[in-house]
Amino acid sequence: xxxxxxxxxxxxxxxxxxxxxxxxxxxxxxxxxxxxxxxxxxxxxxxxxxxxxxxxxxxxxxxxxxxxxxxxxxxxxxxxxxxxxxxxxxxxxxxxxxxxxxxxxx
Amino acid sequence: xxxxxxxxxxxxxxxxxxxxxxxxxxxxxxxxxxxxxxxxxxxxxxxxxxxxxxxxxxxxxxxxxxxxxxxxxxxxxxxxxxxxxxxxxxxxxxxxxxxxxxxxxx
Numbered sequence: 001x002x003x004x005x006x007x008x009x010x011x012x013x014x015x016x017x018x019x020x021x022x023x024x025x026x027x028x029x030x031x032x033x034x035x036x037x038x039x040x041x042x043x044x045x046x047x048x049x050x051x052x053x054x055x056x057x058x059x060x061x062x063x064x065x066x067x068x069x070x071x072x073x074x075x076x077x078x079x080x081x082x083x084x085x086x087x088x089x090x091x092x093x094x095x096x097x098x099x100x101x102x103x104x105x106x
Numbered sequence: 107x108x109x110x111x112x113x114x115x116x117x118x119x120x121x122x123x124x125x126x127x128x129x130x131x132x133x134x135x136x137x138x139x140x141x142x143x144x145x146x147x148x149x150x151x152x153x154x155x156x157x158x159x160x161x162x163x164x165x166x167x168x169x170x171x172x173x174x175x176x177x178x179x180x181x182x183x184x185x186x187x188x189x190x191x192x193x194x195x196x197x198x199x200x201x202x203x204x205x206x207x208x209x210x211x212x
Contacts, residue, residue: 007127008148015123021113024202028209042114087210090203096130097196097203103134104193 006095013058014089018043018051023078023086026061031077052076060085112201119164120195124149124157129184129192132167137183158182166191 014020021041026032032040038048055061060082064075078086120126127147132138138146144154161167166188170181184192 007123007130010123012123015121017113017116017118017121020202024113024206024209027206083210086206090207090210093199093203096126097199100130100133100192101196103130104189104196 006092010092010096011085011089013054013060014085016051016054018047019055020089022048022052022055022076023060023082026076026078027083027086031075034074034076037076055082058082058085112198116198116202117191117195119160119166120191122157122160124153125161126195128154128158128161128182129166129188132182132184133189133192137181140180140182143182161188164188164191 014023018041022037025037025040034045034048034052037052038045041048052061052063056063059079062077062079064077066073066075120129124147128143131143131146140151140154140158143158144151147154158167158169162169165185168183168185170183172179172181
């Protein structure tokens with residue numbers, strides 16, 4: 001029998017590398033600013049904006065914009081839906097990785 | 107302190123969904139044909155070809171073409187380098203997922 005990794009069920013919104021980084025980082029913090037996320041993910045403004053918007057459109061994160069000391073500040077936080085999606089992704093990936101690990105005999 | 111998922115170290119060749127499926131499936135079998143991989147991954151001929159070629163170019167898999175009963179048969183197998191790359195990817199992803207899981211309090 002051939003092992004079938006459950007690849008086709010994988011949440012494609014979360015799986016993308018930068019987006020996985022965003023949701024993982026937000027899971028660990030109540031909220032993060034654009035600058036903090038950029039520092040964590042070591043990516044460009046444009047790249048971070050595009051991927052954050054994709055997550056926002058999926059309902060996985062909430063963006064709030066405000067001024068602090070007259071400077072614009074953008075805050076990101078995970079929505080309950082985003083948290084749930086990350087939990088499902090974790091379970092799926094652990095399943096895939098577990099199968100691969102057993103296959104490698106590790 | 108903000109948790110920093112090690113997203114920027116992640117092997118981008120393996121991380122892509124279809125390619126992860128290919129290397130995971132090949133880790134579990136000595137070799138697989140194009141038709142078997144297509145069946146496992148539920149993807150199109152074009153998509154599978156493109157991603158298999160990318161893995162071949164990275165040195166992660168070896169392709170052999172032959173004729174069987176006058177029909178062309180393409181076989182794929184993981185190279186030692188591909189096996190090693192999958193092992194590293196597993197370790198990195200387990201680290202990222204573990205951090206996310208602790209963050210979610212699960």
